[in-house]
Amino acid sequence: MTRIGVVTFPGSLDDRDAARAVRLAGGEPVALWHGDDDLHGVDAVVLPGGFSYGDYLRCGAIARFAPVMSTLVDAARGGLPVLGICNGFQILCETHLLPGALTRNDSLHFICRDQRLRIESTDSAWTADYQVGDEIVIPLKNGEGGFVADESTLDALEGEGRVVARYLEVNPNGSRRDIAGIRNERGNVVGLMPHPEHAVELLTGPSADGLPFFTSILRSLVGAA
Amino acid sequence: MTDTVAHAQGSPEQTQPFSELGLKPDEYERIREILDRRPTSAELAMYSVMWSEHCSYKSSKVHLRQFGDKKPETDVLLVGIGENAGVVDIGDGWAVTFKVESHNHPSYVEPYQGAATGVGGIVRDILSMGARPVAVMDPLRFGPLDAADTRRVLPGVVAGIGGYGNCLGLPNIGGEVVFDESYLGNPLVNALCIGAMRHEDIHLASAKGVGNLVVLYGARTGGDGIGGVSVLASETFSEGGPTKRPSVQVGDPFMEKLLIEATLEVLQAGLVEGIQDLGGAGISCATSELASNGEGGMHVWLDRVPLRDASLSPEEILMSESQERMCAIVTPANLDAFLVLCRKWDVEAVVMGEVNASGRLTVDWHGERIVDVPPRTVAHEGPVYERPYARPDWQDALQADGPDDLPRPTSPADLRATLLAMVAAPNLASKSWVTSQYDRYVLGNTVLAQPEDSGMVRIDEVTGRGVAVSTDCNGRFAKLDPYEGARLALAESYRNVAATGAVPLAVTNCLNFGSPEDPSVMWQFAEATRGLADGCLELGIPVTGGNVSFYNQTGGNAILPTPVVGVLGVIDDVDRRTPMAWGPDGELIYVLGDTRDEFAGSEWAHHVHGHLGGRPPALDLARERLLAEVLVAGSRDGMLTAAHDVSDGGVAQTVVEMALRAGVGARCWVPDGLTPFSFLFSESASRAVVVVARSEELRFTEMCQARGLPAHRVGVVDSGLGADAGFAPGTQVLQVGDLFTVSLDELRQAHEGTIPAALSA
Numbered sequence: 009m010t011r012i013g014v015v016t017f018p019g020s021l022d023d024r025d026a027a028r029a030v031r032l033a034g035g036e037p038v039a040l041w042h043g044d045d046d047l048h049g050v051d052a053v054v055l056p057g058g059f060s061y062g063d064y065l066r067c068g069a070i071a072r073f074a075p076v077m078s079t080l081v082d083a084a085r086g087g088l089p090v091l092g093i094c095n096g097f098q099i100l101c102e103t104h105l106l107p108g109a110l111t112r113n114d115s116l117h118f119i120c121r122d123q124r125l126r127i128e129s130t131d132s133a134w135t136a137d138y139q140v141g142d143e144i145v146i147p148l149k150n151g152e153g154g155f156v157a158d159e160s161t162l163d164a165l166e167g168e169g170r171v172v173a174r175y176l177e178v179n180p181n182g183s184r185r186d187i188a189g190i191r192n193e194r195g196n197v198v199g200l201m202p203h204p205e206h207a208v209e210l211l212t213g214p215s216a217d218g219l220p221f222f223t224s225i226l227r228s229l230v231g232a233a
Numbered sequence: 234m235t236d237t238v239a240h241a242q243g244s245p246e247q248t249q250p251f252s253e254l255g256l257k258p259d260e261y262e263r264i265r266e267i268l269d270r271r272p273t274s275a276e277l278a279m280y281s282v283m284w285s286e287h288c289s290y291k292s293s294k295v296h297l298r299q300f301g302d303k304k305p306e307t308d309v310l311l312v313g314i315g316e317n318a319g320v321v322d323i324g325d326g327w328a329v330t331f332k333v334e335s336h337n338h339p340s341y342v343e344p345y346q347g348a349a350t351g352v353g354g355i356v357r358d359i360l361s362m363g364a365r366p367v368a369v370m371d372p373l374r375f376g377p378l379d380a381a382d383t384r385r386v387l388p389g390v391v392a393g394i395g396g397y398g399n400c401l402g403l404p405n406i407g408g409e410v411v412f413d414e415s416y417l418g419n420p421l422v423n424a425l426c427i428g429a430m431r432h433e434d435i436h437l438a439s440a441k442g443v444g445n446l447v448v449l450y451g452a453r454t455g456g457d458g459i460g461g462v463s464v465l466a467s468e469t470f471s472e473g474g475p476t477k478r479p480s481v482q483v484g485d486p487f488m489e490k491l492l493i494e495a496t497l498e499v500l501q502a503g504l505v506e507g508i509q510d511l512g513g514a515g516i517s518c519a520t521s522e523l524a525s526n527g528e529g530g531m532h533v534w535l536d537r538v539p540l541r542d543a544s545l546s547p548e549e550i551l552m553s554e555s556q557e558r559m560c561a562i563v564t565p566a567n568l569d570a571f572l573v574l575c576r577k578w579d580v581e582a583v584v585m586g587e588v589n590a591s592g593r594l595t596v597d598w599h600g601e602r603i604v605d606v607p608p609r610t611v612a613h614e615g616p617v618y619e620r621p622y623a624r625p626d627w628q629d630a631l632q633a634d635g636p637d638d639l640p641r642p643t644s645p646a647d648l649r650a651t652l653l654a655m656v657a658a659p660n661l662a663s664k665s666w667v668t669s670q671y672d673r674y675v676l677g678n679t680v681l682a683q684p685e686d687s688g689m690v691r692i693d694e695v696t697g698r699g700v701a702v703s704t705d706c707n708g709r710f711a712k713l714d715p716y717e718g719a720r721l722a723l724a725e726s727y728r729n730v731a732a733t734g735a736v737p738l739a740v741t742n743c744l745n746f747g748s749p750e751d752p753s754v755m756w757q758f759a760e761a762t763r764g765l766a767d768g769c770l771e772l773g774i775p776v777t778g779g780n781v782s783f784y785n786q787t788g789g790n791a792i793l794p795t796p797v798v799g800v801l802g803v804i805d806d807v808d809r810r811t812p813m814a815w816g817p818d819g820e821l822i823y824v825l826g827d828t829r830d831e832f833a834g835s836e837w838a839h840h841v842h843g844h845l846g847g848r849p850p851a852l853d854l855a856r857e858r859l860l861a862e863v864l865v866a867g868s869r870d871g872m873l874t875a876a877h878d879v880s881d882g883g884v885a886q887t888v889v890e891m892a893l894r895a896g897v898g899a900r901c902w903v904p905d906g907l908t909p910f911s912f913l914f915s916e917s918a919s920r921a922v923v924v925v926a927r928s929e930e931l932r933f934t935e936m937c938q939a940r941g942l943p944a945h946r947v948g949v950v951d952s953g954l955g956a957d958a959g960f961a962p963g964t965q966v967l968q969v970g971d972l973f974t975v976s977l978d979e980l981r982q983a984h985e986g987t988i989p990a991a992l993s994a
Contacts, residue, residue: 018579019491022402022675024676058402059487119670120669147674212678212679
């Protein structure tokens, strides 16, 4: 079975949810520990949401120095699929696996809402099971989710089709160009501010629209094997 | 110089600042009698915090006994009143614990930290029963929405709850936001936590086993919150008095998250003999309660306590309410394993003391004995007061001043305008400005969250077994009649749980009142506790524990008596929960129960006329029980598409909330024998609106008839009314007989606009 690692940092909150999503998609979740630089042979990694290291200094700024990250950054540069959700997205930006940064919501409030998104790119390991233009509703919950980058970076992200998802109807946090998620050039690393792992069961989520993030990676790994 | 026991023995005449620490002269004398000498300053510190109203329940104890004395026959209670929190058997080997606590006074002084540490404290209470915290809820009460101080307190409280709770990874699934003049200057910030565990994992706070070690772990001890319980929570604020900010604790939710994970791991590994959280009264409370519940004695080396501020005196260390600390009793053989797990989570841990057979609680400070007391006299044998109480002389006049003469809307236009005004009233308006600042999704088990009738979480992912919890209180009813008001609060909470399809099992409470030194307030308290105890007996659900908050008054003005009642229910499969949003076209809308002309204490009288007087709605708990049985049976047998309780604002509010949640309109009509006004806005108790598919109608109405529950068909879900009513085709509207039609857009704007508009101004 395809093994997907889920990293727990001190202060990670959605690690159990990410593991559940992997399981419901048909994969085997593997718990990875921040202090262990061994990835235990996993086929892909999810950096879950939460407040790693209490968000001290700056969201994700301390997590990037965790032992697990040194290995993970190299592996990601070598093509290992990595999905960073919320705090995980912040960590990916801090490690420069993805460009830009996440800043305080323009409302200055933490916000939790069912957010409508449009899938903009299926050209990544984590979004292949969607169609471009799909509209999905998944939870968004963050205090510092405003995506910012300089204009040339934003132009490049858009020009190269590296915007993975955009906010529809409401831009909840002041993200530039309504960007909710992006990918790296190769498409193996994706950062997403909303939470697909909270939308994998109709019983507990606003929809099951988040599940394809997790089935996408399983399918792309099986295809590659 | 350190005030040692020996020094105290030799200096009986030394004057001591007992009154500054909140002790009365006769309480101080009693300490001297217990010890047969004057207390050392450290002992005085311990007694003062532990004998405070907040910790000792000295004014409320004689009344709270009724919850035990009148306990119904029940086999669901695994752990009862007196422990950190009661524990309830929900079946399949699962146990659930839940409790509410108040953090009212700190939240007024410093809204963000006061509210944040309220969440932290209740979560540690649940943790110290051995349970994994699974959800939180916050019943909140503030002054008028447009008051300047509300704009200071409310956003701070909400940000504090969110800032702390969101960072802990606990979904916030419900609660209340209520506005009333009497809470201006006395906001009520109550925090509830629910935890789950297997039966065999229940842990209690007792220090047993001579030679076992007392381990203090978590955050370092600092100078924050010194004397919080005695100075803040047990005194009335005086206008123009000094602000008391140094007595408010400062929270670090990241530390609390690590503490939760470390605690669950040491419990899971079987390394803990007894456990206690450090909250109010800090180390004084944890050591004396653990020792008092144990069988022997305890010795503490106080200089081993890791400090954030090296200049703290031993008295301050004993009294400090620094957050994010726990105390565990660990066998010497398990100590290393315990410390390893703490280190894994970067949690500092030290052996602070040892269980012994002395029968005494002794504390040393750098080799000198500064405390030597019988632990029970600190923790459990504090003063008990039979406070005088008397029915206030204004009560008769208040009850005589009923709402019957208030002008009522009768014309269709006035009824329509009243409806729009009511759904926009601060107490009835959407609270999503508040709740959208809380994470309701984390942990992935939230099945229902606000604005649903109760919060519901899945406990067992395989079987789908879960629990539902609601908290309620209408303080206006309690002011009109505290006995009935408490029963009505219980009934509403019970109904909310049943409305979602869960079977009500157990009760917790947070009793918020003014000064117990005022006989009128004490009468309200005595009546409310009597009402709640009687009500629980009648409904057959036990009180598992609770919290009392007195001194919620500024000057001579006490808050509305506010006995917040939390009810916990169990549902064998959360997949069959009943939501409040109704389904597709053609489904039928029923009001269950009897609607009478009852407006005393209602939201209409309050919002439209600023009136409070008369007698609260009549309550028949046998009917309430019947209604709950029908709601649960309707869910279990798949007859109900939706259900929603009728309370504040009446049937109109209930129907509007259901329509807005669904985004689908409906046609309603006024049943025979009722005026449109009474039908729409009366607040008669023991009612719910349910929606049934046409295919289930006969089965459902026959069930109601067989059981003797009145069921009145009052409407039908209909998405196609807009065009005929003169709106653009497709517009969703609510049509009330031939009286008026109003679009859901207009209702939504009114309902959702109030709070953001007030708070962004």
